[in-house]
Amino acid sequence: MxxxxxxxxxxxxxxxxxxxxxxxxxxxxxxxxxxxxxxxxxxxxxxxxxxxxxxxxxxxxxxxxxxxxxxxxxxxxxxxxxxxxxxxxxxxxxxxxxxxxxxxxxxxxxxxxxxxxxxxxxxxxxxxxxxxxRYSALDLNPAPALPEPPAGVRLRPVADLDPRLLYVADVASAADEPGDVPVDAKSYESWQYEVWDNLGLDKAASTAAVVDGAVVAFSLVKRDGDRMWSDYTGSVPAYRGRGLARLTKAAALHRAAASGVRIAYTSNDEANAPMLAINARLGYRPIAAQWSCLAELT
CATH class of the missing domain: 3.40.630.30 (Gcn5-related N-acetyltransferase (GNAT))
Known part of the structure; x- marks a missing residue:
């Protein structure tokens, strides 16, 4: 070895x-x-x-x-x-x-x-x-229907967006995400590498909700063949409680399925009740679990 x-x-x-x-x-x-x-x-x-x-x-x-x-x-x-x-x-x-x-x-x-x-x-x-x-899976046959956005909201593939608008929404939505450490110091360069320039990001399926030119919710799709990973779905705090995160995720799943994706996977902290509820409504089923574990280096 x-x-x-x-x-x-x-x-x-x-x-x-x-x-x-x-x-x-x-x-x-x-x-x-x-x-x-x-x-x-x-x-x-x-x-x-x-x-x-x-x-x-x-x-x-x-x-x-x-x-x-x-x-x-x-x-x-x-x-x-x-x-x-x-x-x-x-x-x-x-x-x-x-x-x-x-x-x-x-x-x-x-x-x-x-x-x-x-x-x-x-x-x-x-x-x-x-x-x-919690890890969950969703069979995309049949795929979720393409939802109709509410008045004043536009659903756009992220390929059509200035990436900095998406970055601003990502930072705002992640600030209170459950986890072992806060996600509160993400530079644009790091985000660009991890998200925008990732070779697996399907920019045609990944979807954002846009209001008055600003991204207020989004769902990102990373793809490998006929499988996809819901990399992150979120909404900025001022627009929560309006169903926009579920709206963008349903639209992203619909678009991914239309381009040949057959199964979607995602993961969520067990304390993230709002996102777990969205996934349940979309039909995701739990398939596995992992634990984050912490240690001190001496």
């Missing part, structure tokens, strides 16, 4: 491994390749793979979380190991590589995620469960 830094040509093997362990997480080969080759700005991002006989059997990424005002906070993301290679020290070695990378950056507190059956592993390494995240 060998642990090494991920390389761009690992992307197909990494995506295949992810599809096996997390079939509901939609990330394509090209977007994964770009992330490895051109890491996100401001986040000191890196990734490691575990190899056995030249075959990728494990993955983890590590970063300084640059979207929060909390200093020295890091993330260890989607650590996973091929089922045939578990309980052989692969996960422990990947976690050690990620931790050893973060410590010299001055990171003092770390968030990781764990499947429910991996919580004993997390606890053994000093991570305590913090928040439960």
């Amino acid at each position: 060998r642990i090494r830094e991920a390389q761009p040509n690992d992307a197909p093997a990494v995506v295949a491994l992810r599809a096996l362990v997390f079939p509901y997480v939609v990330r394509g080969v090209e977007s994964t390749r770009k992330m490895i080759a051109e890491p996100p700005p401001e986040e000191a991002w890196t990734a490691f793979v575990a190899e056995v006989d030249a075959r990728v059997v494990g993955w983890v990424s590590a970063e300084r979380i640059g979207t929060t005002s909390i200093a020295n906070f890091g993330g260890i993301n989607l650590l996973h190991v091929h089922p045939e290679h578990r309980r052989r020290g692969v996960g422990t070695a990947l976690l050690a590589a990620a931790t050893d990378y973060l410590r010299p950056l001055g990171i003092r507190r770390v968030r990781a995620v764990a499947l429910p059956d991996a919580l004993p592993f997390a606890r053994r390494h000093g991570y305590e469960p913090s928040r439960e995240v």
Whole structure:
């Protein structure tokens, strides 16, 4: 078993491994390749793979979380190991590589995620469960009907928008999103990399509600073939309670289905009751759970 830094040509093997362990997480080969080759700005991002006989059997990424005002906070993301290679020290070695990378950056507190059956592993390494995240799926056959917007509201694909208008709405809507840390320091450059320039973003299906030239609600679609990920749906605080988040999500699902998407996935913090209610009304069904877990680096 060998642990090494991920390389761009690992992307197909990494995506295949992810599809096996997390079939509901939609990330394509090209977007994964770009992330490895051109890491996100401001986040000191890196990734490691575990190899056995030249075959990728494990993955983890590590970063300084640059979207929060909390200093020295890091993330260890989607650590996973091929089922045939578990309980052989692969996960422990990947976690050690990620931790050893973060410590010299001055990171003092770390968030990781764990499947429910991996919580004993997390606890053994000093991570305590913090928040439960629900993964849900929606069969898009039949697709939701294209909704009719209320007076004064226009539904537009984000391809037609100035991206800075979408960025402003994203920042405003995310400020009170449930989570371990506030999302209150997202720069335009970081957002542009993560969202607007993401190779998986379907700008024709992603939909915004526009009032008087401003984006007041939106739903973003990341796509890989006939699968999609509802990356983020939100509305700015002044326009909440009007059904606009559900409106934009239904429109995005309709447009994605019309272009060949057959199944949609999403995730939500279990404390995010409004979004969970929207998903239930749209017909999403729970399919999996994960826990965010927190640890101190000493």
